[in-house]
Amino acid sequence: MKKAKKKKNKAAGFVKKTLGIAALAYAGLFCVFYYDLDGKLLYYVVEPFMKNHFDNMERRDPHTVPYEQIDSEYMAAQN
Amino acid sequence: MKKPDLKKLKEVDFKKAAKDFVYGKPHGERRLGDLYIPKTGLYKHREWRGIKDTMYYFNNIWLYNYGMIVRDLMVYGGGPKGMIQFLKGTWRYRWMGQTYLTVMHWFDRCLEGMRGETLKASAWHFRGITSACLYQITGFFNRDLNIGGDPALRAKTIGTDETVWGGVIYPYMDQGGYYLPTQMIPYFVTCHCNNHTVLNYIDAVQAYGLPGDPCPMCQAEAGIYIEDDVPDAYVAMVTTNEACDSSVGTSVIQDWMMNKPLFAMPQVMQFDDDSVLENCAKEIEMAWRFMEEQTGLEFHWEELKKHIELQNKQNQFEREKWDVAANTHSYPINGVAQALYRIFYSQYGERPFWHDVDAKVRKIMEKCVEEDINTFPMTRHRVIAWSCAPLYYSAWCTWAYNCWGLNTIINMDSLMFDLDIRTDTYENCLLDIAKYHEWAPMRRMAVGGLQHIFELWENMEKFNCDMVMMYDQLQCKGMQGVVGLFEDEFRARNIHAIWMPHALPDKRTVPRSQIRQIINDYMFTVMGEEPLDPSLLDFDDIDSW
Numbered sequence: 001m002k003k004a005k006k007k008k009n010k011a012a013g014f015v016k017k018t019l020g021i022a023a024l025a026y027a028g029l030f031c032v033f034y035y036d037l038d039g040k041l042l043y044y045v046v047e048p049f050m051k052n053h054f055d056n057m058e059r060r061d062p063h064t065v066p067y068e069q070i071d072s073e074y075m076a077a078q079n
Numbered sequence: 080m081k082k083p084d085l086k087k088l089k090e091v092d093f094k095k096a097a098k099d100f101v102y103g104k105p106h107g108e109r110r111l112g113d114l115y116i117p118k119t120g121l122y123k124h125r126e127w128r129g130i131k132d133t134m135y136y137f138n139n140i141w142l143y144n145y146g147m148i149v150r151d152l153m154v155y156g157g158g159p160k161g162m163i164q165f166l167k168g169t170w171r172y173r174w175m176g177q178t179y180l181t182v183m184h185w186f187d188r189c190l191e192g193m194r195g196e197t198l199k200a201s202a203w204h205f206r207g208i209t210s211a212c213l214y215q216i217t218g219f220f221n222r223d224l225n226i227g228g229d230p231a232l233r234a235k236t237i238g239t240d241e242t243v244w245g246g247v248i249y250p251y252m253d254q255g256g257y258y259l260p261t262q263m264i265p266y267f268v269t270c271h272c273n274n275h276t277v278l279n280y281i282d283a284v285q286a287y288g289l290p291g292d293p294c295p296m297c298q299a300e301a302g303i304y305i306e307d308d309v310p311d312a313y314v315a316m317v318t319t320n321e322a323c324d325s326s327v328g329t330s331v332i333q334d335w336m337m338n339k340p341l342f343a344m345p346q347v348m349q350f351d352d353d354s355v356l357e358n359c360a361k362e363i364e365m366a367w368r369f370m371e372e373q374t375g376l377e378f379h380w381e382e383l384k385k386h387i388e389l390q391n392k393q394n395q396f397e398r399e400k401w402d403v404a405a406n407t408h409s410y411p412i413n414g415v416a417q418a419l420y421r422i423f424y425s426q427y428g429e430r431p432f433w434h435d436v437d438a439k440v441r442k443i444m445e446k447c448v449e450e451d452i453n454t455f456p457m458t459r460h461r462v463i464a465w466s467c468a469p470l471y472y473s474a475w476c477t478w479a480y481n482c483w484g485l486n487t488i489i490n491m492d493s494l495m496f497d498l499d500i501r502t503d504t505y506e507n508c509l510l511d512i513a514k515y516h517e518w519a520p521m522r523r524m525a526v527g528g529l530q531h532i533f534e535l536w537e538n539m540e541k542f543n544c545d546m547v548m549m550y551d552q553l554q555c556k557g558m559q560g561v562v563g564l565f566e567d568e569f570r571a572r573n574i575h576a577i578w579m580p581h582a583l584p585d586k587r588t589v590p591r592s593q594i595r596q597i598i599n600d601y602m603f604t605v606m607g608e609e610p611l612d613p614s615l616l617d618f619d620d621i622d623s624w
Contacts, residue, residue, distance in 0.1 A: 029137075029142065030137060033125060033137050033141050033142075034137075035123075035124050035125075036121055036122040036123075036124060036125055038183060039122065039181070039183075039184050039187075040121055042181050042184075043121055043181075043624075046180060047180075050173075050176045050177045051177055051275075053170075054173040054177060054279075059306060059307050060307040062287060062305045062307070062336065065338075067335060
């Protein structure tokens, strides 16, 4: 009997703790939403970081792409 | 500690403050412009819309859509592998990594000031568009050989110009045939969501030596290829001359840079001549044969018919929406949601996510009509928007309603694809498909002949509009040719029309603040009206998304 009660209390405590964490997470997310913290993070941190990454990325030089290409071979095969 | 100013506290009307907290401030007292952080377009805090609507926005729009983005990536991407491909693509392509992460701010800009059923129905439209984007983004990345995509999927994928209607793939969808409009996601939607990245592509093509005066849409589309920012996700390409000659120029550069078999599918510009319809139909059949040769897929008539019939259902619902918009004050969709959703689904073609959205919107719209809800209660003028819109400021309709009570009921691009395609015989179906192709974006009215661009007058009457927002795309040579004719007609018909200059995706030519100033000037000086929200008259959002 005592053991069952202890188990019940433990379960109730777990539920309470879970609900408490969920409520805190929900309130935290509401703060992120209301104060536009997602937007501020993206604008001031993520986008400049990504922009810097893309600006410095090595890219193919378009001048090196030959003009005669596969589709002209394809069209020639059709004719 | 600073003592509270008792005099000020006494002046506070607590009853009113409590009412505003519960129900939100009434339109006219909101001062939405005060929420912005100068230059950035970010909010000091998001709008308080009253308890019910704020919690709806937080739970059912903000949280829900962030969650659904993850869900879509998992479902469309095919599980964890799709998620890894998505991360690789985000790191590889500027149009993804620098652009789409800001998607919820797009919702914010377009839904500012919306309440109740209008907020709900408009947000569902954006959910549909977002889902369609993720479907394509995962489609790109799962197939992209640049980032380790699946060659078997790529082998059944046809890349296209974004103005090639998505229905070309219908006959092959049951065999895994996949349609990938190569500019829709890397270019078109980016301009609406976050217009920073497109400037990079415009500059790239000009730096390459091409002139800066053609349509900036075509410049940007070509710039993506110059920058080598197109995934290698398709086996061959179908292009078109739609909407105009500038688009053909884009195809030349794409063809050069991508090194894949290409089929050019021309469509006639003056589509009223029925003798050319059969020729267009033949071009479409030739495109199908080309696609079959390249992918090994077979033409399935029943599959084509199935999707066409589903698409016709979408179009029929669209007409029901127009009927409500034209004849009641209970249409619950704002101007920007209506415009973007319509052009996206009618161009991209029938897919399951559109039907999910339509079912939700139907419920909301029926409720509004049955309960006679006035969805835009501060409407002063019913506006029809005509010609091609500024992509970097599609949210102007939301601003114009909040600031001036200008309610955009309908726009030109939404009216283009109004065609139920026949499925009784293959021949009839093919002819209607050809017609549908001829009515492509920026083609049906804008360059389809003077009588079509002048369909404005009958639609103004049909939708009970008393004002025109006349888009003036400064680099569109076709539309520049009819400016004078429109001005004459506006005068002769005594119509209030505001010319809105813009350069499609490029916000540097006519900034958003200048567009607002033009509307402000007209409303003050010609209409003699005062703003509903003076805080929105003038604010700096030059660096915003």
